[in-house]
Amino acid sequence: MNAQELFGILPLLLVSAGIVILLLQVSFWRGHVGALATTIITLVLAGISCFWVAGTLSTGASSIQVTGLLLVDHTSLFFALLLLLTAIAVCIMGYSYLRMRCNPKVNSGSYPEEFYILLLLAMLGATTLVFASHFATFFLGLELISLALYPMLGFAVNGDLSPQKEQLQSLESAIKYLLLSALSTALGLFGIALIYSASGSLSFSGIASHMTELSQTSTLFATGVTLLLISVAFKLSLVPFHIWTPDVYQGAPTPTTALIATVGKGAVIGFLLRFFSTLDLYESQVLIDMLSIAAVASMLVGNLLALMQTNIKRLLAYSSIGHIGYLIVAFIIGKSTFGTEAVIYYLVAYIITTLGAFAVVGLIADSVEEKVLNGEYPENPTLNSENPYQCDFYRGLLWRSPWLAGCMAAMLLSLAGIPLTIGFIGKFYIFTAGIEGQLWILLASVVIGSALGLFYYLRLLLIMVQRDNIVTEEPSGSVQIATSGNLLLIILTGALLVFGIFPQLLINWINAL
C-alpha cells in the first residue's frame, strides 16, 4: 500500500480517526455538545477530503485501486460526500432529539454521546460500502452499518426519560431489524459463496473477467446473484422484502429513522451501481425482470398501503418504499451514462426530501416532548390530535407555525413530484429514463403510483391548511424549535428549491464525476 493509495482512502481514514478520538474524548470528558462538535468536525473534514481526493483524481488516473479491496473513483466520492453531508443533518436532528430525552443532569444514567460514536461507525460502514470493489469490503461495510444501527434504533431506552411507549416501540424496532437483517445477511453470504464457487473470485473485477463464460450457462452464478440481490432488496425495502420497514421506521428515534432511510439506502444504491456496471449485469434478462417486478410491486404496494396510514412516520415509510421503486426504474436502464445520472439525481432528491420530512416530524416531536417534560403537556396523549406522530396533530399547522408547515409542505410537494421542487426534476429524470429504455409497464406503474401518492401527500398537506381551529387558536398551539433545527430546515428547503428551479447546477456536478 503506497502513499497514493492511503491518500485515496483519506475520507475513510478521517472517519476512523474521528471514531477513535471521540471514544477517547468520551472516556475522559463526557459532554453532549463536545461529542456533537467532534462528530461534525470529523464529518466536515471527511467531506472536504472527498473534494481533495477528487481533485487529484481529475489530474492523474481516473480511479485509485486500493489493495484490491477498495476502488476510489469520482462516482464513489460523490456518494461518500452525499452520505457524509446527510450524516451532518442527522447529527443536528440527533442533538435536538437527545437534548431533552437523554439529559445527564436530570437522569445520571443518560449517555447521549454514544449516539454520535454509533453514527460515525455507521458512516464508516456506508463509506466503505460505496468504495467497495471486493465482497469482503462489501460485507464489512454492510454489517458495520447494521451493527451500528441496532443500538441506534433502540436508543430511546437510554436515559429513561422518553415516554414508556416510545421506549417499548424503539426496542421492538431494534429487535425486528436485528432478526430480519441477520436473515438477509445470511442469504447474502450464501449468495456470495455461490458466486465464489462459480467464478473463483471475490473481487468484482475478478468476477467480471470470468463473466463471458459464466453469464449464460451457470445456474450457480445466477442463484448466487439472486440471493445477493434479495439481501440488498431487504436493505432497500423493496417489496416483497419490505415488511420490516413501517414498524422499524415508526418505533425508532426519528433521527435514526432518517439515517436508515437515507444513508442506509443511498450506500446500498451506490454499491449496486458499481456492482452492476463492473459485472455488466444489465445484460442478464432474468435479473432485470426480477428487479422490474420488485419495482412495480414496490410502487404499487408502497403507495397503496401509505393511503391507509394515520401515523406520519409509517406514512413516510410506505412512501419511501414507493420512491425506491421509482428509483429502480432509472436503475434498470443504468448501463447508459444517462441511467446512472438519473439514479444519482433521483437519489439526491430522495435524500434531501426524506431528510427534510423526517427533520420536520422529529423537530416537532422534540418540541412537544420538551413541553411534556416541563409538565405543560399530557404525557400519554389520548387524542390523536395531541400525539405529534399522528396526522391529526398537523391540523391547521400552517396557521400555528407557518414556517415549519411551509417547510413540510415543500417536502410533501417534492415527494409528490410537483414543479419548483427537486422531486419534480427527479421524476422527470425517471420518466426520461423510462422512455429511453422503453419500459412502458414500469412507466405506467410510475404514473399510477404517483397518482396514489398524490392522494395521501395532498391529504396531509390539506390537513395542514385546514382552517377549523382558528377560533381556538392559542399561543401555546405554536411549535417552537431550536435555532440549529431551523437552520437545518432552511438549508434543506433551500436546496430543494434551488435544485428544483435551477437543476442544471446539480446536473453539472453529477456530470463532472
Next chain:
Amino acid sequence: MTLLAIIIILFAGGIIAWLSERYLQKGGRWISLVSLLLAALLLVNYWSYLGTPQSVSGGPWWDSLQAAWIPRFGISFHLAVDGLSFLMLTLTIAMGIFGLVMTWNDINFRRGFFYFNFLWTLAGVVGVFTAIDLFLFFFFWEVMLIPMLFLIAVWGYEKRIYAAIKFFIFTQASSLLMLIAIVGLAYIHYRNSGQLTFNYNELLGAELTANAAYWLMLGFFIAFIVKLPALPFHTWLPDAHTQAPTAGSILLAAILLKTGAYGLLRFNLPLFPESSMAFAPVAMTIGAISVIYGAMLAFAQRDMKRLVAYSSVSHMGFVLLGLYALDTIAVQGAVMQMIAHGLSTAALFALVGALQHRLHTRDMQQLGGVWAILPKLSAVALFFAIASLGLPGLGNFVAEFTVLVGSFRSNHWITALAAIGLIGAALYALLMMQRVFFGKLRNQFESPSESGDTADLSLRESCALLSLALLLVVIGLRPQPIFNISEPTVTQAIAEIKAVAPDQNLLSSQSQRQEILISTGDKSP
C-alpha cells in the same frame, strides 16, 4: 421582456400580499389590484401589433424571450406571444381583475394567503399561455394547480377537501401522461435528428411514425380534455366549481378551463396533424356528447353553482367540436367561444356568489321571487343567462353559430346532434331564471331584517358586471377584430393539417375562400 415582467409582477405581488398581511389588515387586495393593473398596462404594449398584418412582423410571434435553463436536456426558458396568446392573456388579466373586484369584501380570514394564491394561479396561467418550450409549458401547467388547490381547500364551502383532492388528482394524473408524451416526443426527435430540444418550433418538424404520433397525441389529448373538461373526465368540475369560493370559481371557469382548449389548439393539432385528423371524428363525437350531456345535467340541478358548472361542460363541448372540425371557421368559432364563455360564465358565478352572500343559499328550491328584493342583481342575471343560452347579438351566439357553421362542413350528423344542445341551453338558463328570480317570494326572505345583508348590487359590483355585459354586446355586434387577431395562429394550425391531407384539397381550397371572405369582411368599414 414584457412577458417575463408580467409573470414576475404577478409572482412578486403574491408574495408581497402575503407578507403584508401582518402589517396591513386589508392591504392584500390593493396590492393584488395594483399588480394586476400593472400587468394590464404591460399588456397594452402589444397594442401596436394588433393592426399590423402578419407578413410585416415576420414569423408568427410578436415577441419572444429565450434564455438557457437546463441545457442538459435542451430546455430553455422560452416565452413568446402571438395573436392567440394575446387574446388569452387579455382574458386572464381581465378576469383576474373582475374576480378581485367582485369579491372585494368576501374574504374574511387569511387574506394575505388568499391573494397570494389568487395571484400565483394567474401567474401560472400567464405562463401556460406564453410558454413555447414544452417543458416550461408543463412547468407552468403544474404551477397553476397548487394555488388553485389551496383556494378551493381553504376558502371553499362544505365539501371543499373532497373537491380539492378530486380536482387535483384528475388534473395531475392526466398531466403525467402529458409529461410522458412530451418526453417521448422530444426523445423521438432526438433519435431522429441528434438534437435534444423541447422547443415547440423545432418539435413541429419532428418526424414521427404514425403509431408513435397517435400515442403521443393521446397523451396530450387526455391531459387537455380533462382540463377542458370533456365527457368521461368531467366529474371533477361540478365538485370543484361548487365548492370553490366565488373568486376561485371565476378563475376556474373563465381561465383554467381555457388552458385545455388552448393546449389542444396550440400543441395537439400542429404537433400531430395526421393523427389529429384520424382522431377528429372521435373528438368531435366527444364534443357533441359533452354539449348535450352537460345541458341535460345542468337542467337537472338544484344547486345554482352546479347548474352553471354543468353548463360549462356543455359550452366547452362546443370548443372541442369546433377545434376538431379542423376547419378555419370552426376553429375561429372555438376561440370566440373560449372568450365569450369566459366572460358570461365568470359573470354568472359572480352573480351566484353575490346571491349566496346575501341570501345564504344557492339551492333553487329554497329560492324564488328574488327579483322583488334584488331587482338590479336579477336584471343583470337575466342578461347573462340569456347571453349564456346564445341570444343573437351577444358574443356567445357568434361563437356557437360559427362553430356550428364550420363543423357542419366537416361532419353533418355530429354537428346536427350538437345543435340540439342549444335547445338544452335555453331550457336550463330560462328555468334557472324562472325558479330563482321570478315567481312568489319565499317567506324567509320577505322581511329583510338584516337590511345590510340583502342590499342590492353595490356600485362596485354593478360596474364590474356591466363592463362584462358591455364587452359581450360589443363582441356580439362586432366580432371581426377578435377573429383578425387569432387568425394567423388558426390558419397556420389548419394549414399544417391540410398540408398532410392532399386528398382533401377540395375542402381546403373551399375553406381558404371562406377565410378570405371573413378576413376581408372588416376591411370595408
